[in-house]
Amino acid sequence: MRSHSNPKSKAEAEAEGVHDHDQPLSSCHVDQPAATLNRVHTLLHLGATLLLLRARASSLRSCGGRPLAIFASSLLLLSADAVLAFLWALGQAFRWRPVTRAVYPDRLSKAAVTLPAVDVFVVTADPEKEPAVKVMNTVMSAMALDYPSDRLTVYLSDDGGSPVTLFAAKEAYRFARAWVPFCRRYKIATRWPEKYFSGDEGGGDGEFRKERKKLEIMYEDFKESVKKAKDKAIANGDFAKTARDRPPRIEVIKDEQEEEQDDQIPSLVYVAREKRKNYPHHFKAGALNVLLRVSSTISNSPYVLVLDCDMSANDALSLRQAMCFHLDPRLSPSLAFVSFPQKFHNISRNDIYCAELRSIFKFKSMEISELKQRFGTSNEFTASLREKSKSELSKRSGASHTVPQEAMLLASCAYESDTQWGEQVGFLYGSLVEDYFTGFHLHCRGWTSAYCDPPLRPAFLGNAPTNFHDTLVQHKRWMTGLLEVGVSKYCPLIFGMRISSWRSTLQSMCYAWLAFDALYAFPLLVYGIVPQLCFSKGVAVFPAALSSQFFIFAIVYASAMLQHLAEVIVSRRTLATWWNEQRFWMLIAVTSYLFACVDVFAKLIGARAIDFDVTNKAVDESQIKMFDDGVFDFRGASVILLPATTLSLLNAGALARGGWRIVAESKFDELFGQLFLTCFVFAISYPVLEGIFVRRDAGRVPTRIAMWSIALSAALLYLLG
Numbered sequence: 001m002r003s004h005s006n007p008k009s010k011a012e013a014e015a016e017g018v019h020d021h022d023q024p025l026s027s028c029h030v031d032q033p034a035a036t037l038n039r040v041h042t043l044l045h046l047g048a049t050l051l052l053l054r055a056r057a058s059s060l061r062s063c064g065g066r067p068l069a070i071f072a073s074s075l076l077l078l079s080a081d082a083v084l085a086f087l088w089a090l091g092q093a094f095r096w097r098p099v100t101r102a103v104y105p106d107r108l109s110k111a112a113v114t115l116p117a118v119d120v121f122v123v124t125a126d127p128e129k130e131p132a133v134k135v136m137n138t139v140m141s142a143m144a145l146d147y148p149s150d151r152l153t154v155y156l157s158d159d160g161g162s163p164v165t166l167f168a169a170k171e172a173y174r175f176a177r178a179w180v181p182f183c184r185r186y187k188i189a190t191r192w193p194e195k196y197f198s199g200d201e202g203g204g205d206g207e208f209r210k211e212r213k214k215l216e217i218m219y220e221d222f223k224e225s226v227k228k229a230k231d232k233a234i235a236n237g238d239f240a241k242t243a244r245d246r247p248p249r250i251e252v253i254k255d256e257q258e259e260e261q262d263d264q265i266p267s268l269v270y271v272a273r274e275k276r277k278n279y280p281h282h283f284k285a286g287a288l289n290v291l292l293r294v295s296s297t298i299s300n301s302p303y304v305l306v307l308d309c310d311m312s313a314n315d316a317l318s319l320r321q322a323m324c325f326h327l328d329p330r331l332s333p334s335l336a337f338v339s340f341p342q343k344f345h346n347i348s349r350n351d352i353y354c355a356e357l358r359s360i361f362k363f364k365s366m367e368i369s370e371l372k373q374r375f376g377t378s379n380e381f382t383a384s385l386r387e388k389s390k391s392e393l394s395k396r397s398g399a400s401h402t403v404p405q406e407a408m409l410l411a412s413c414a415y416e417s418d419t420q421w422g423e424q425v426g427f428l429y430g431s432l433v434e435d436y437f438t439g440f441h442l443h444c445r446g447w448t449s450a451y452c453d454p455p456l457r458p459a460f461l462g463n464a465p466t467n468f469h470d471t472l473v474q475h476k477r478w479m480t481g482l483l484e485v486g487v488s489k490y491c492p493l494i495f496g497m498r499i500s501s502w503r504s505t506l507q508s509m510c511y512a513w514l515a516f517d518a519l520y521a522f523p524l525l526v527y528g529i530v531p532q533l534c535f536s537k538g539v540a541v542f543p544a545a546l547s548s549q550f551f552i553f554a555i556v557y558a559s560a561m562l563q564h565l566a567e568v569i570v571s572r573r574t575l576a577t578w579w580n581e582q583r584f585w586m587l588i589a590v591t592s593y594l595f596a597c598v599d600v601f602a603k604l605i606g607a608r609a610i611d612f613d614v615t616n617k618a619v620d621e622s623q624i625k626m627f628d629d630g631v632f633d634f635r636g637a638s639v640i641l642l643p644a645t646t647l648s649l650l651n652a653g654a655l656a657r658g659g660w661r662i663v664a665e666s667k668f669d670e671l672f673g674q675l676f677l678t679c680f681v682f683a684i685s686y687p688v689l690e691g692i693f694v695r696r697d698a699g700r701v702p703t704r705i706a707m708w709s710i711a712l713s714a715a716l717l718y719l720l721g
Helices: 010-016 032-061 068-091 106-110 132-143 163-185 193-198 206-235 283-298 318-326 368-375 379-384 391-397 405-410 434-444 468-486 495-499 505-515 517-537 548-570 575-604 621-629 639-665 668-684 686-694 703-720
Strands: 026-030 099-103 118-124 152-158 249-253 267-272 303-308 335-339 448-451 460-462
Touching (some): 032 068, 032 548, 106 318, 132 152, 132 206, 132 303, 152 163, 163 206, 163 249, 283 303, 283 405, 335 434, 379 405, 434 448, 434 468, 434 505, 468 517, 468 639, 505 517, 517 703, 548 575, 639 668, 639 703, 668 686, 686 703
Parallel strands (some): 118 303, 152 267, 335 448
Antiparallel strands (some): 026 099
16 A cells, blocks of 8 residues: 555654644544443343353254254254354454544644645446446546645546546546536535436525536536447447456546646546456456556555545545544554445435445655565656655646656556565455455554544445345455455454454454354354254254243344344434344345355365456436335346245245144144244245245346246255255
8 A cells, every 4th residue: 555564653643744732633432331331231142142052052962862854953053053153242342342533624724734645546347337427426526525636636447448438537527627616616515416416405696506507517418428428339339348458548637628737626547457368457456556556656645545436425525534534643653544434325215225445545665675576666666655746746847647658567467476566565465355455454564544434424425236136246245355354364363463462352353253244144044944944844943932941042032133223223223224134134144145155165175266246336217216115126136146035935835834833733832933933034035025926027036036946945845844
């Protein structure tokens, strides 16, 4: 990153920030009442969980002489409960010491602080799944941030190498020449055009309304020109193609009608790195590392803001808010990055898909020989590590639209060979979640971070998937990347403690909880199959109702549910939110989490490499309507949905057969636990069953998935139930 060396000294931090006697730029408050309640609950739940595991172990020991199926069922349930207990314990680290942070960006001006230069990185990879207009809204929102233009440079990485994206960038820059001054002149709050023009933010005098209308027409012209370019590319058969064998292309965007770049708005740089079939490209992390190198020869800003291509800047003050942490000498000696929560603007009222960090780094000095060994052979890049920002100098010289020849070398495939890029330098390779993996390594090296969640206005807003299949694909990618770290030599429970004595146990647990989150697939699969099959045969796997051991199971279940419900209520959400999150967690665990485990296992045994599945951000009106109405949209569903549909049908069949046994054999007390579980799962899975049997609209479960699910669930019930 813009540093992987040691943290700054306090003297260095004070030299670029405010002094201790000034008003603080940020504050941190520990929510002690919440911490106390969480700790008491953790200890009580832990005690009940240990008693439950003891009961399971006793049940397993009593299986001697009984059929092998009974022993296997008891062993699986004990293993599932152990995994659930392990993951629950890791998750308590987040609750042990809850804190809230506040920032005071207005004090930056009062303290007469010179704001440092910032490079904004926006990465896009697929022009079909990431529409150019949406990407350019993110670009234009970044250019319109409330930050000095001569200290802000926006870089757009086009990993698809699409001519439509380059054309859209040029059109966006032309529109931004009017949009950015308008936002700053009238202090517009929403600075991404699509959102602004679709709302009613405005007012003001006649001149304002006239200028707003003019800009709205310009924006519609911009969208139309991009649409025509896309249609032309489609007609030529070039749109969906992403060049996998191409030279690098770097271009500082400027209005072709003007000789010089506009000094009133930030610079915009388009980067399409070189791609060759015989070189690994390392997905998004590789693209970001190219931006780190290329930007060093153009602007060389000491700070970097990384945005997803659909993560528009929603608060113009977001960069200043981040700088409140970086320029605060109490924090900045060891502060590596500030992260903002990932929030979305298109969340439906019902939020059935539960859709409710970007990093900033800095360089330090090293010996030239070590710099070249770590960063590569480019003399200009090596020199840039010791230079201050070039942004202001290049603007004054009028040469900011010139791309240094060295930048082409830095964007080439071969540049990273025999260097430490992706290993010790830049965004790290080895995981699909480069932000998590890189942040973890920074923390291991003694750096700290700050989490900023402004209470009044989200800093950034993205696009949530409006289709269940796209949601599954997105979560599968996240879980795959996290589990890659968990089962590697960088396992948070081992690696961090081995190389850094300062790292707290709680932080290790937080990272480990994320790394092993995909393992929820195992206990939920077990609880989605074993109790149901045993229920259909009339075999109890839970203690009889009203027995002493039954209350242990009931207490653990109620404790977990009530903790989740309490957190939902404290966050000012409704009971419907709690139910949606319960349902989504269970469905996602037996689909995305399961396939993430399969992918990582296949990688470990060398069966196949893991691919980066880009989340589809292109939607149609019918998808949006279903999403807003709270109706599951199963269009495009593939084999990833099959476990959920099969288990839903298996549970429904077991409920019918087990219910009959309760009545016919008078086993209500003995089978009450399984009756409750199957009824709960039936309620959870109702949208899936509805999508198979009831619905006839376009969003129903695809026929091929439904038929396979019916066949598999019937076979399981026939052979094992």
